[in-house]
Amino acid sequence: MNDAVVASLHGVHKRYGAQHALAGVDLELHAGQVLALLGPNGAGKTTSIALLLGLLRADAGQVRLFGRDPQQVTARRNIGVMLQDAALPPTLKVGELLRLCASYYPAPRPLAESAVLAGIEDLLDRPYGKLSGGQQRRVQFAIAVCGRPRLLFLDEPSVGLDLPARQRLWAGIRNLASEGAAVVLTTHYLEEAGHLADRVCVLLRGRIVSDGSVDALRARVAMRSIRCVSALDADAVAAWPGVHQARREGTQLHLACKQVEAVVRRLLDADPLLSALEVQAAGLDEAFRNLTDDDAAPASELCEAA
Amino acid sequence: MNTLRSFPTSVAMPRNRVLAAYAQETRAECLRYLRSPSFMLPTLLFPAVFFLMFGVVLGGHNSADAPRFLLASYSTFGVMGPGLFGFGMSLALERDNGLLTLKRALPMPPAAYLLGKMVMAMLMAALITILLQTLALNLANVSLHVGQMLQLALVCIAGSVPFSALGLLLGTLMKGHGAPAVVNLLYLPMAFLSGLWMPLSMLPLLLRRLAPMWPSYHLNALAQAAVGFDIGNAWPHVAWLALFSVVVLAIASWRLRRHG
Numbered sequence: 001m002n003d004a005v006v007a008s009l010h011g012v013h014k015r016y017g018a019q020h021a022l023a024g025v026d027l028e029l030h031a032g033q034v035l036a037l038l039g040p041n042g043a044g045k046t047t048s049i050a051l052l053l054g055l056l057r058a059d060a061g062q063v064r065l066f067g068r069d070p071q072q073v074t075a076r077r078n079i080g081v082m083l084q085d086a087a088l089p090p091t092l093k094v095g096e097l098l099r100l101c102a103s104y105y106p107a108p109r110p111l112a113e114s115a116v117l118a119g120i121e122d123l124l125d126r127p128y129g130k131l132s133g134g135q136q137r138r139v140q141f142a143i144a145v146c147g148r149p150r151l152l153f154l155d156e157p158s159v160g161l162d163l164p165a166r167q168r169l170w171a172g173i174r175n176l177a178s179e180g181a182a183v184v185l186t187t188h189y190l191e192e193a194g195h196l197a198d199r200v201c202v203l204l205r206g207r208i209v210s211d212g213s214v215d216a217l218r219a220r221v222a223m224r225s226i227r228c229v230s231a232l233d234a235d236a237v238a239a240w241p242g243v244h245q246a247r248r249e250g251t252q253l254h255l256a257c258k259q260v261e262a263v264v265r266r267l268l269d270a271d272p273l274l275s276a277l278e279v280q281a282a283g284l285d286e287a288f289r290n291l292t293d294d295d296a297a298p299a300s301e302l303c304e305a306a
Numbered sequence: 307m308n309t310l311r312s313f314p315t316s317v318a319m320p321r322n323r324v325l326a327a328y329a330q331e332t333r334a335e336c337l338r339y340l341r342s343p344s345f346m347l348p349t350l351l352f353p354a355v356f357f358l359m360f361g362v363v364l365g366g367h368n369s370a371d372a373p374r375f376l377l378a379s380y381s382t383f384g385v386m387g388p389g390l391f392g393f394g395m396s397l398a399l400e401r402d403n404g405l406l407t408l409k410r411a412l413p414m415p416p417a418a419y420l421l422g423k424m425v426m427a428m429l430m431a432a433l434i435t436i437l438l439q440t441l442a443l444n445l446a447n448v449s450l451h452v453g454q455m456l457q458l459a460l461v462c463i464a465g466s467v468p469f470s471a472l473g474l475l476l477g478t479l480m481k482g483h484g485a486p487a488v489v490n491l492l493y494l495p496m497a498f499l500s501g502l503w504m505p506l507s508m509l510p511l512l513l514r515r516l517a518p519m520w521p522s523y524h525l526n527a528l529a530q531a532a533v534g535f536d537i538g539n540a541w542p543h544v545a546w547l548a549l550f551s552v553v554v555l556a557i558a559s560w561r562l563r564r565h566g
Contacts, residue, residue: 053411076413077319083411087403091341092334103330104413106319127341147413 004031006078006151006182007052007070012061014047014206021047023206024061029151034173034183036197038190038217043203045186046084049153052184053081065151077106080149082140084156090129094120094139097128098146105147117172118142119165133160141169145176152176154185158192170195190217226255226263227278230271240266252276328418335422336429339392349391349430353384354437356503362446371535373446378458378529379502381438382522385462386497388430389469390476390489393423397477398485420474420559427466427473435462450533457532465525468551472521475558496520521550 007029014022022044029035029052037045050056051063054070068075088097095111102108115121118141123131128139137160144152154173158166173196177183187193193200193214200217202210210217223244230253238246242259257263260279267274339345361376400406409419439455442448450458473489480488497503499513500522506514517523524543531537 055407055410073413073415074319076411079411079413081408081411083404083408085404086408087400087405088408089334089338089405091338096334096337100330100334101412103323103327104415106323143412153411 005029006031007065008063009048009051009058010062010064012048012051012058012063014044014051014056014059020206022051022058025203025206025208027201027208029182029184031150031182032177032180033199034177034185034197036193036200036214037184037186037203038188038193038200039203044206045203046155047206048203049155049184049186053079053153077104077147078150080144080147080152082144082152082154082157084159086140088128088136088139088143091127093125093127094131094142095124097139098124098142101143102146108147109145111146114142114146117145117175119168119172134162134165137161138165138169141172145172149181151182152184154183156187157185158187158189166192193217223256223258224260225280226253226257226260226267227276227280228253228267228274229276230267230274232267232271232274237267324415327415328421331414331418331422332425335426339426339430345392349384349387350434350437352387353380353434354441356380356383357438357441358445361442370447373442374448374450374533375505375530375535377438377442377446377448378533378535379526381435381458381462382465382500382526382529383497383502384434384438385431385465385525386469386493386522388427388434389466389471390473390493391486392427392430393470393473394476394480395473395485395489396423397474398480398482401477402482423474424467424470427470428463431462431466432459435459448533454533458529461525461528461532465528465547468521468525468547468554471551471554471558475554475561478558478561496522499523500526502526518546521547524550 005028009025009027012022012025013020025044025048027048037048039045047056051058052065052070054065054072054076057071063070065075066078070076092100098111098114102111102114108114109117111124112121115124118138120135120138120142123135123139128136131139137157141154141157144154152173157173158169161169170192173183173185177198183196185192185196197214200210200212200214201208202217229251232253234246234248234253237243237253237255240263242263243255243257245256247254255263264277264279267277357376357380361373361380397406400409406419435458439450439458443450476489476492477485499509500506500517500520501509502522506517509517524546527537527543528540528547531540537543
């Protein structure tokens with residue numbers, strides 16, 4: 001049961017006018033697995049989720065949710081949803097909102113249980129509009145889990161949460177996954193993906209450019225970039241051990257390396273006139289940029305993997 | 307792909323739970339507006355204050371028929387509000403602020419959202435007619451017998467349907483914070499052109515000829531009939547409003563399905 005595919009995209013394309021939001025995406029979501037969708041803004045994360053939720057229709061390809069068209073309400077009775085910006089009615093009390101959303105499901109959790117899962121036991125009698133941003137996010141999480149979903153969609157779940165609240169949310173998510181629920185979350189934070197996800201998919205310009213474990217992505221992010229002004233030949237430097245990639249832009253030399261210390265030492269030895277040395281820390285943005293570069297080069301292994 | 311088939315695809319939703327979802331949605335929709343003074347006050351106060359001003363304070367030395375006429379026309383005016391604002395404006399705002407998106411993603415029974423807003427508009431229409439009838443009977447010396455009171459109430463409650471349909475259509479055409487202005491641009495002129503603020507006989511001929519275009523004209527005729535004025539055959543007005551509701555509702559739900 002744990003490997004069952006609960007939802008899938010097959011060869012999905014989606015355009016908004018001239019913009020290709022998704023350009024042939026294949027993705028399968030498995031029961032019990034926490035999948036993080038990573039990518040810069042506009043990469044297609046939200047579009048992928050919207051297709052799986054039946055909010056949009058694909059231009060081409062197949063979208064399945066529990067074996068059905070996600071626009072059928074019966075398919076969606078198995079899911080829980082937390083969207084990035086949903087202004088719930090401010091005059092309704094938290095308990096009333098939870099009761100309302102639970103009424104959409106065939107066998108919802110008791111209200112108190114959802115409240116405990118989201119840590120909002122003490123907020124049930126408060127009007128939603130009087131809550132802080134973090135409290136509102138917790139209520140939204142309670143709404144997402146109130147129907148005992150077998151697939152949970154979380155769009156940027158920890159935005160606006162402080163660290164303790166974030167950790168509590170992560171514990172709640174892990175708990176649901178261990179009960180066999182599939183979880184899809186979109187995030188900007190590699191840290192969040194690292195804490196939660198069994199699997200990370202990176203989307204770039206409407207394509208999945210990386211799909212694998214968190215460790216695999218980490219290894220890729222471990223790459224650092226070096227910039228300097230130097231007369232050294234880029235092709236020669238590219239052959240050095242530890243250098244993944246080297247290219248020249250005007251007077252500047254750009255390197256992507258793994259053993260950055262050794263490479264810097266060798267650079268300084270090889271070119272005494274070297275100046276404006278810059279080493280950039282590993283960040284998700286950098287990882288994205290590396291992936292983009294690789295994606296652009298047809299011969300690269302990453303492109304084949306994608 | 308085999309895994310897809312082996313997965314139990316859906317949990318049956320018992321009928322009583324579906325009904326409970328409708329009931330909860332309606333309850334929530336009514337509660338949220340009853341608790342919202344920025345919606346309740348204008349909706350109730352506008353018709354009541356206009357009626358007090360023109361029907362009671364200024365109308366004291368008019369003919370005895372004037373307050374009765376104004377009771378009917380301000381009832382019509384009042385009933386237009388909750389449909390246009392509660393339906394149209396709230397739909398426009400909720401399309402903008404993500405609530406409708408969330409509801410469409412959740413397994414809410416699709417009609418529950420519309421039914422909730424419909425019932426809310428009818429409830430407001432009932433409150434408005436109770437308020438205006440109380441003012442008319444106690445302060446404006448209007449006398450109605452029980453049958454007339456109930457008939458006016460029925461006209462008001464059922465009369466919120468065409469305006470809810472119109473509100474729904476407006477809600478699918480506009481988005482966000484411009485909505486209140488657009489709704490007012492339609493609401494106030496339509497009330498004026500239908501003879502709700504001053505009798506049609508005082509308007510220029512052209513406007514008088516065009517008045518039957520507006521749903522409020524027909525609803526006003528039915529309200530006038532309820533309080534005892536002779537409007538001739540009432541059924542053409544009922545038929546016109548019914549047809550208007552069906553057509554507008556059909557266009558609106560088509561737009562809603564297509565564009566969300």
